[in-house]
């Protein structure tokens with residue numbers, strides 16, 4: 001009996017070991033196999049769900065991609081501009097300041113004194129520091145078009161990308177020289193890169209081609225799975241790549257944008273611009289931003305959907321980029337390309353997200369140093385092309401505000417329209433209703449009229465009206481005798497606009513109260529359209545102008561001709577105002593207008 005038990009045990013042990021070895025061999029085989037397949041699986045759109053569940057968990061294995069050694073070394077760096085601290089030139093270093101400022105629009109003399117490999121502050125959300133990403137990530141070609149970029153800002157872009165990217169993922173950096181005329185842009189740059197930054201090289205375009213065609217030229221040369229476009233005066237921050245690549249590995253029709261931080265043009269200080277927003281536009285095609293959705297705010301380190309890319313910095317799979325036809329080659333110099341690509345991505349079956357854990361600093365210039373290329377309204381022509389091909393009936397809202405676009409010849413559009421047809425892209429209405437669904441609330445295609453206009457006359461002291469002409473110190477607004485009685489000059493014609501702010505007629509200055517104290521002054525401040533300190537509601541029955549969220553009422557002191565807000569008081573006569581023309585239809589619909 002004892003013997004039997006022993007041999008049985010032996011048998012079981014042996015079988016168990018055999019099974020284990022078999023499983024192990026199978027695993028190893030599969031994981032090797034997987035390395036080959038990783039990109040394919042990831043890059044096939046919506047890889048059959050069944051299959052992707054089968055493929056063993058090594059597919060989804062995640063690792064910590066942080067380069068801890070470099071992070072440790074960077075943390076110890078001291079010196080000018082290190083850790084992104086604001087930097088200043090000493091008086092003896094100011095020699096080239098003006099000359100270099102003029103041709104760059106930023107403090108290039110200071111850039112020359114800051115290390116190319118300076119440390120930047122890790123300002124990511126805390127949660128990003130422990131986040132893991134797929135072990136198998138696609139390879140990357142970084143494309144950096146430039147025209148007369150300053151030497152050290154260009155090199156710092158390249159150095160930061162090389163230093164902060166896992167070497168096995170970063171395959172190449174392709175600089176595209178758009179016919180620069182600065183002496184170092186040709187041979188010295190070629191030589192420097194070949195000697196010091198061997199992953200990078202330059203394509204020199206024979207003639208000025210503009211930003212859009214320069215990006216296309218770089219994309220054509222690229223050989224990696226993913227293209228990442230960067231501006232030529234940027235700095236990649238810690239662990240910037242994995243968050244950009246993982247969403248693409250999971251679905252090759254996803255385009256991913258990093259958060260763009262601010263490198264201050266004067267001091268090269270590195271700071272965030274905000275904690276994220278969704279890209280959008282108004283109906284003059286100015287780039288705008290919409291707030292994050294409640295759902296996005298719950299997951300501050302996760303990528304969130306964004307209707308429109310900011311423009312210069314994004315990652316997209318090479319396969320998807322070319323399926324979309326790249327950029328429309330009919331677009332000239334710059335302008336409209338961010339809308340074209342964003343509309344195409346969404347309407348033609350892709351999606352676009354911002355990755356909060358990927359951050360790249362960018363120098364926003366103080367001014368543009370490059371002369372207008374003298375090609376007429378090329379931006380308007382680009383907008384017309386984009387609107388005609390992608391925006392369907394919504395194009396009219398653009399044309400309504402810029403009627404001359406209708407007169408511009410957009411050139412041949414047959415190829416673009418054929419592409420839209422071939423890819424069976426969705427209508428613009430779908431984009432507006434499903435992706436940019438909250439855009440019309442903030443930027444209505446047809447602007448609502450005003451809630452009311454005209455003079456704002458006090459009822460406690462009916463000879464006085466709100467007057468924005470005789471402003472006191474700090475733009476303080478007061479009251480004055482009503483000009484409709486006296487025929488004197490004044491600025492008493494106001495609009496209570498659909499933004500729910502009060503503006504002197506035709507101006508973009510708003511009545512603003514920021515002081516929380518009793519009898520707080522009312523000042524004129526540039527309108528921001530964000531309500532808050534500029535929010536006013538006209539209560540037709542009580543004849544009150546109620547300010548902001550904390551319910552104070554517009555009031556005045558006729559003796560001192562002062563205008564202010566204080567706690568609303570049913571018995572106060574000076575809190576009652578008559579707005580000359582009130583649109584009662586609009587007022588009765590108050591809560592449904594201009595919400596966002």
Ligand SMILES: *[C@@H]1O[C@H](CO)[C@@H](O)[C@H](O)[C@H]1NC(C)=O
Pocket residue numbers: 188191192193195196
């Ligand atoms: C390589 O970099 C060093 C250090 O910045 C520089 O002195 C050298 O000139 C560079 N090499 C070339 C060929 O430009």
Ligand SMILES: *[C@@H]1O[C@H](CO)[C@@H](O)[C@H](O)[C@H]1NC(C)=O
Pocket residue numbers: 453454484493494505
């Ligand atoms: C105030 O503006 C409205 C609308 O533009 C205009 O019709 C009206 O004549 C103006 N009133 C005065 C007193 O200027």
Ligand SMILES: *[C@@H]1O[C@H](CO)[C@@H](O)[C@H](O)[C@H]1NC(C)=O
Pocket residue numbers: 448449583584585586
């Ligand atoms: C009042 O507003 C409505 C809705 O916006 C508009 O149709 C109407 O013309 C306005 N009335 C006046 C008198 O401006």
Ligand SMILES: [Mn+2]
Pocket residue numbers: 231232233312362363
């Ligand atoms: Mn730029």
